[in-house]
Amino acid sequence: MSHSCSFSSPVATGRSPAGRLQKCNFRAVIRIIVLLSLAISFPGRALEPSASASNFSMGVGALLEQHCHDCHGREKTKGKVDLTPYKSWEDLEKNPELIENLIEVIGKNEMPPEDSKQPTATQREAMLLGLEKAFKSAMTHRQSVTPLRLRRMNRFEYGNAVRDLFDLKSWVYSINDRIIRDHNNYFRPETGKMPKVARVGNRIMGLQQLLENRLLGVMAFPKDPPAENGFNNRGDHLSMTPVLMEAFLELSRSVVNADNFDKNCQTWNDLFQDPSKDPLPVGFGSIMVDNSVVTSSTGLTLSAWIRPSKTTEKWQTIVRREDSWKRQLLAMGGTDGTWGIWMGAGIGGSYVEFGASVEPKVLRDGKWHHVAGTFDGSQMTIYVDGKQVGAKKVTGSLYTRSLKPMEIGSSGDEPFHGDLNDVRVFRSGLGKPEIEKIAAGDQNVALKELVGSWKRAEEVRTERKQPVEKVAHERIRKFLLRAFRSPPDAATLRLYTGYFDRKYKATGDFTMSMKDVVSGALASPRFIMVHDEANRSSPNYDAYNLATRLSFFLWSSIPDDELLALAGEGKLEDPEVLAGQVDRMLNDRRVKNFCDSFAPQWLKINNLVSASPDFKAHREYYFGGDDKISYKRGMHMMLEPLLNFETVFIENRPIMELIDSDFTYRSHLLSEWYQGRAATYPINVNLRDIEFTRTPVSDRRYGGVITTGAVMVMTSGPFRSLPITRGSWVSSVIFNDPPEPPPDDIPDLKADDSTLEKEGLTVRQKLKQHSEDSQCAGCHNKIDPLGFALENFDLLGRWRDNYRTGLKVDASGTLFGKHDFKDVVGFKDAVLAERDLFAKAFVKHLLSFGLGREMTLADRIAVDEIARAGSEDDYKLRNLIKHTVLHPIFSQRRQR
């Protein structure tokens, strides 16, 4: 009776709502590898499933009859499940939903119920093995892969896509979807290493985080809600409505017409600039150089290729970081009678500048020239085309702590006239042989010393001599390729070029006409809609769709030129090429979008925003200020699991370290907090960039994500921890098995502190009393142990051995009826013992996010296969992502 909940799937009762199906159908239980080895040890005979009725009735059928039929068909029909009609594998294979449910309940020891006669472990595993095979066989009769459907971008993706499309220096709009604000450029996936210190802010709970460079007057549309136990990129939820269309139309205009759009748009010259006029000198871009890398530097080398169109006395910036006396630069121009190449840097506490004389007409001959400036700790040297043209003795240490970007080709009123390319910054003073090599065109010089570089996207500009319309049409073609993620067909191209021609004819304003075209494209379904949107007349249609699917998975944005080029050459679907691209993309900073989008949603971390421990009873949760204004410690807590996730990601660690790791990231406040000290901070404490330091963890109660303060607080109420909520969190997040909705008439638990104190019970005892006789026990026997395992953490995330009543906390329990544990460390061991189960659950989250759709019964096989591939290299996170992309379910072609 008490177990009817877990067995009564709506499927078995004949209804099959999609949303419910998901909850039941993926509870992957079986450790395939173990079972495969079992299959070998039980060769053939009755237990080997085959499609024959006698085989069935002698093996699994007999076991079902012996252990299940009494309650499910013969005497009763509990949970409306009748197993008696299934007399052969064929019968069973007609109902894969039922098979899946059987696997689920038998695998997790939920059935037969505790008080009934149990099959032996061998019998149980044999049943599972047979059922798994039957499931696969059953699914071959079905459509194996759910086709992807068109969906619109969500607002996080739209912002990223617009930013990447125009290579904006600013954000499009300021939204709190992105929780972590990175203030020291800590996120560098290409290094494979998280730095020891991350200076970060919390956008959703913090203050002072709004001040960021963004397009003026551009308003985001409403945030898209996440699916239940899912993500906010789910196609079935992302529909289009008049209210949203109004917002999209408004955005398509307000983006390109924002006051600061032009100066933030780094593709301005390639798109909007009137070809009959001089290109804007802005738009060369910038180089971000990271502090933690440069601090170990011994000097500086600035290297660039230049092709000036004008040489006057006035300085022209080649590359420059402006930061008072600490500035660093390489420039061309005249000062104090010397015209030539200048280098400047902050050395020994002051700004040092040195210029070497060069003949202007040598540089102005229309050819490319290489220039470089080096400082090796004792001397500044300037080179032109590999030859030393001047040097100066300088002693003192180079200032290296500036975090500002190095601007290319412009600073203040010092724009560079002409072309620049391949600008490189090295953290040491390179010697003459190395500079000679660079000047000779060698791309691979001193790469270990390289800390930043910039390359021109496009080579020589030849369009000036062509008629304006022709230039415009060519630019529109290129733009539409990027915006629509596949080459526009003739009709589409004609539509947009025709639109330009009409506008240009009417106004004579090239830039405005182009902006109108761009506005149209931004509101087109070819831009807004993703999945399966590529131009169908293109022979590489599938490859273009794959490029988009991939970039929305890993970058939450549109594909870049390289992906599009590979798709266009028909190479992207080649597994080796694809694997290489995944590696490249996982090393690209844009992958921060994946971490910003997937991790918080997977962890349901937004629940922490609304966690409110009672202000009077738990005043210590609030810090700074007074009773009217104060901050929640959750602001710090929230960042810990997110940084841990990013570490596992960047360092390609096994996902098991999300459960149990020997490191964590903590702020001073958090470290104190876990040690029971509620450090206070003044009201004007710096909340913008909080220093989180990598902290070794030897105490296994901590480490990973589950036992972080963030998770503990957000699964607690105002007055006490909520074990059921915690169990439900573990079940949904860690095992991807959200509990069934509770029945409608839940009696009040009356378990507030005062009642419990009066009755002298722990929450656990009270709950047990409460659910013993009721129908609730079925589910709660499953969920509650997962929550009680964490009971040693109080509602504020701090360790406790006893409740305030003095009663001892009991955190013992059993996971899936198999793994007994005494405390939270034992619980972690139990979860790790079920690592394959956790990995499958994680892959299922990953795949649902990657495909932007709900997982169905049919996906179970793909998830198993991806997880199995991942198990071979220890479930390392980046590898797991790569296995996901390489699996046919992700790279699927359209079914025609």
Added chain:
Amino acid sequence: MKQMDRRKFLFGAGGSMMALPWLELHAEEPSTRKVKEPSLRFASFYSPMGFVRDHFFPGEDSDDFLSMPTLKPLQSVADKVTLITGLYRVNVRGIDVHNQCSSCYLSSANPYGELKSPYPMDRTLDHLIADKVSHRTPIRSLELNCNTFKDLRESIYLDNISWYGPEHVATSMKDPRKVYRRLFRTGKSEKDITDLILEDAANFERALGREDKDKMDEYFTSVREVEKQIEKLTKHYAMYERADMKEPDDVPMTRGEYIRMMGKLLVLAFQGDLTHVATFMLAPERWGTPQRFHELNFTKSHHGLTHSQGRDDVKRALVQVDRFYVELFAEVLEQLDAIQEGEGTLLDHSMITLGSGLGDGKDHTMDELPIIVAGSANGKIKTGRVLNCSEKTPLANLWLSQAQLMGTGMQKFADSTGPLKGLLA
């Protein structure tokens, strides 16, 4: 002239040149030869998790519902409201109850049919009505929502009562500034851009598979709707002046001030004949997040309160919340009733419902749903009384009656068994 009162109230110092929108709009419809009737306005207010019953329902033999503590605020419009008892909806077992409450409330979709979404959903009443009456107004319908939680931890189903169809939510508006702009924006034509994207979209759709067509339908409908709205607003404001109201600023508002502001925008939309159909969510269903009720001086989770209402102190707080929402609803009614329109008031020419998808927030029952209907729908509904329906009368019967009153000509609505008996005068 009485009409002038209305003009003054809303549009400030107007001019005698201006006629009443409803007279004119109705004159465009000569098909019915009856005396011109004012256009009927439809609005549905949703309050989550039911109301504390013994403070809401007066008991079987009593008609004195306006003495009930929660309903007292409605005394100011006493003779224009009706309490309906006995309505229910089928609670589909095994799927989350709160999600059903809100997402299935206005469609009452067949609970036994094949599901196209996790919950039984369909095109909701407001949109079925708008399909019929939206030609009368520049804006098809308004979906207002007073959910200010920024955590967005809960599902789309809990946050929306208005749906174009299964899994196709009618995006609701939560920012008063955006509502204001929608209502009062001078219609500058964007036709050249919408023409461009419609043509592009048509080419695009041609190459798509059948399974993607419905997503494109959403797109086309949306673009055309926006286009139509801009054109109609342009025409509208060429004839009538805009309301004398400043754009709301972003000064922080209390919970009450915020809902009041949204209510005022609804009143203006109805008064100016900008739309005749609206939904209004006072708060989202369930949502575990504590809500700050400035006016009540506490921050509590409404949902949490409903579950512990067995405790006296909790129940007291919950009743305060219930009454708070009814007060704000009553204020909207009062404003509508203060606006003269022809021979009656705007409220007389409206049908405004306040209800909830749950009968009882603690036991999660869907029988005895709390439903108040305000306005007589041009004298057709008998008001100022309690209408006791027999037990388990489908909520869909009321929706069917309302759909018929709004002129849809529908004969059946979801699981209705007929129009609601005894509703009409």
